[in-house]
Amino acid sequence: MIKQYSVGVIGATGMVGQRFVTLMENHPWFRLTALAASSRSAGKTYAEAVKDRWALDTPMPEEAGKFVVLDAQADTEKLASMVDFCFCAVDMKKEDIRALEEKYAKLECPIVSNNSAHRWTDDVPMVIPEINAHHIAIIDAQRKRLGTRRGFIAVKSNCSLQSYVPALHPLKKYGLEKVLVCTYQAISGAGKTFAHWPEMVDNCIPYIGGEEEKSEREPLKLWGRMEGGKIVKAEGPSITAQCFRVACQDGHMAAVFMKFLDGKAPSMDAIKADWAAFRGPAQDLELPSAPKQFLHYFEEPDRPQTRLDRNLEHGMAVSIGRLRPDTQYDYKFVCLSHNTLRGAAGGAVLLAELLCAKGYMD
Numbered sequence: 001m002i003k004q005y006s007v008g009v010i011g012a013t014g015m016v017g018q019r020f021v022t023l024m025e026n027h028p029w030f031r032l033t034a035l036a037a038s039s040r041s042a043g044k045t046y047a048e049a050v051k052d053r054w055a056l057d058t059p060m061p062e063e064a065g066k067f068v069v070l071d072a073q074a075d076t077e078k079l080a081s082m083v084d085f086c087f088c089a090v091d092m093k094k095e096d097i098r099a100l101e102e103k104y105a106k107l108e109c110p111i112v113s114n115n116s117a118h119r120w121t122d123d124v125p126m127v128i129p130e131i132n133a134h135h136i137a138i139i140d141a142q143r144k145r146l147g148t149r150r151g152f153i154a155v156k157s158n159c160s161l162q163s164y165v166p167a168l169h170p171l172k173k174y175g176l177e178k179v180l181v182c183t184y185q186a187i188s189g190a191g192k193t194f195a196h197w198p199e200m201v202d203n204c205i206p207y208i209g210g211e212e213e214k215s216e217r218e219p220l221k222l223w224g225r226m227e228g229g230k231i232v233k234a235e236g237p238s239i240t241a242q243c244f245r246v247a248c249q250d251g252h253m254a255a256v257f258m259k260f261l262d263g264k265a266p267s268m269d270a271i272k273a274d275w276a277a278f279r280g281p282a283q284d285l286e287l288p289s290a291p292k293q294f295l296h297y298f299e300e301p302d303r304p305q306t307r308l309d310r311n312l313e314h315g316m317a318v319s320i321g322r323l324r325p326d327t328q329y330d331y332k333f334v335c336l337s338h339n340t341l342r343g344a345a346g347g348a349v350l351l352a353e354l355l356c357a358k359g360y361m362d
């Protein structure tokens with residue numbers, strides 16, 4: 001029998017924070033006990049602090065609306081004393097986020113983070129539970145460095161790569177040499193709705209600051225190995241990326257081209273069979289937020305589509321389609337994942353479930 005954990009959300013008023021708050025409602029293991037944001041929101045009830053910023057289709061959970069929002073920077077000790085661990089998704093300077101997350105970890109409050117600030121800290125695991133769950137063992141080294149008994153930081157990867165890394169992962173065994181990817185990313189990825197970003201209606205912006213570097217580099221940490229208390233990034237495959245902001249509310253799509261080492265390209269049937277069979281520790285451990293089938297392949301030529309498929313398996317599955325040979329690479333395909341669910345809050349909740357199941361939150 002899994003125990004119940006008291007959970008806080010730092011950055012609760014934001015786009016990702018709102019997702020966390022809704023995902024905690026009726027969660028079988030987690031119970032929301034504290035919400036925090038900036039000093040602008042602190043002291044107000046959550047309902048007051050969010051007011052006309054509520055961005056989700058589902059209504060704000062009634063209980064959460066009554067919480068008085070804490071100041072994430074001024075009330076650290078109070079917040080840490082109210083929870084077993086916190087999720088964190090804040091819009092602040094990177095160095096301030098790094099310091100804030102470390103402060104909570106040193107107060108023995110584990111942090112499961114959506115922020116990019118600690119993704120390249122050597123002993124901070126960056127985890128997609130189906131792909132590199134074993135990286136959480138690096139937490140022992142991190143706790144030694146921080147001098148903590150239970151406090152640590154674990155992070156999830158960027159939302160842009162959440163569809164194509166899972167699709168490529170089961171194909172690495174064939175000798176994947178290089179990948180070209182173009183992403184078509186929804187506006188909620190910037191914490192926005194169309195009401196707050198009218199310039200995005202009927203528009204496409206071919207630039208998202210820092211996103212292409214993250215899309216190219218972060219997969220190599222996910223595929224990296226543990227060595228001497230550090231995660232050392234993988235050498236390949238080499239990835240090149242272009243990231244576009246498109247006029248969709250939710251759901252990041254990716255057009256992917258892949259080339260295998262000479263003579264190693266598998267058949268299309270073998271690739272589809274690998275996708276259908278793929279499961280990881282999230283499924284084996286039957287974590288509450290894990291999709292039953294992680295990768296769904298659509299045979300229809302016009303799928304996946306953002307509006308039709310982003311919510312597959314509560315927004316936690318990845319949809320793939322249009323696998324076909326390419327004239328320059330071996331194959332090309334399209335894939336999609338929900339950026340604020342699997343790509344952000346949902347992915348972090350799944351990571352927290354993994355950490356609980358493996359005893360890191362006790």
Ligand SMILES: NC(=O)c1ccc[n+]([C@@H]2O[C@H](COP(=O)([O-])OP(=O)(O)OC[C@H]3O[C@@H](n4cnc5c(N)ncnc54)[C@H](OP(=O)(O)O)[C@@H]3O)[C@@H](O)[C@H]2O)c1
Pocket residue numbers: 010011012013014015016017036037038039040041042072073089090091092114115116158159188189190191192339340343344
């Ligand atoms: N949106 C996505 O799809 C997505 C996906 C993956 C990762 N992320 C990452 O998640 C983080 C949050 O993104 P978002 O889209 O949710 O942003 P957002 O909607 O702009 O929300 C930002 C949150 O940060 C809080 N905040 C700002 N300054 C603060 C301060 N000085 N101290 C404490 N809290 C402060 C805000 O509180 P107030 O309301 O009080 O200002 C708000 O709760 C970012 O690091 C982002 O890169 C987002």
